[in-house]
Amino acid sequence: MKTQFPLILLFSLSFLLVPFVQADSSFASTMKERLPEVIKAKGEGSVGEGVDGLLHIRAEEASAELEKMVASENKDREALFANLAKKTKGSTAEAAKIFAKAMIGKGKKGHWFRSSKGAWKQK
Numbered sequence: 107m108k109t110q111f112p113l114i115l116l117f118s119l120s121f122l123l124v125p126f127v128q129a130d131s132s133f134a135s136t137m138k139e140r141l142p143e144v145i146k147a148k149g150e151g152s153v154g155e156g157v158d159g160l161l162h163i164r165a166e167e168a169s170a171e172l173e174k175m176v177a178s179e180n181k182d183r184e185a186l187f188a189n190l191a192k193k194t195k196g197s198t199a200e201a202a203k204i205f206a207k208a209m210i211g212k213g214k215k216g217h218w219f220r221s222s223k224g225a226w227k228q229k
Contacts (some may be wrong), residue, residue: 154218
C-alpha cells in the first residue's frame, strides 16, 4: 500500500504527467505532443480509456492514422508505467490500474471508458 500513495499523488496533480518523469524520457515529450490528438479522438468517441490504463479504439472502422496514434500512445503509456513502477518500487500493473482510475476521474462528459469485461460506458 505504501507504493500507491505516490502514484495517486502523481496522477492527481497533472493530466499531462510530464513533470513527474525523467526529463530525458522520450515518451514524456511525445505524450505531451500527442495530447491534443488524444483529447480530440476521445471527444469524437473514436477512442476510450480502458481499466488497463491503455487507450482503446472504439470505432468499428478505424483509420490507419488513428491506429498508429493509439499504438504510439499505448507504447508511451507502458513506458510511463514502467518508469513510475521503478520510482515507487511498485509494479507496472499497479501503476497502470491507478492511472486508469485517474483517467476515469479526469474524463469529461461524453468520454468513453471500457470495463474489465469489455463493456463500454460513457461518462
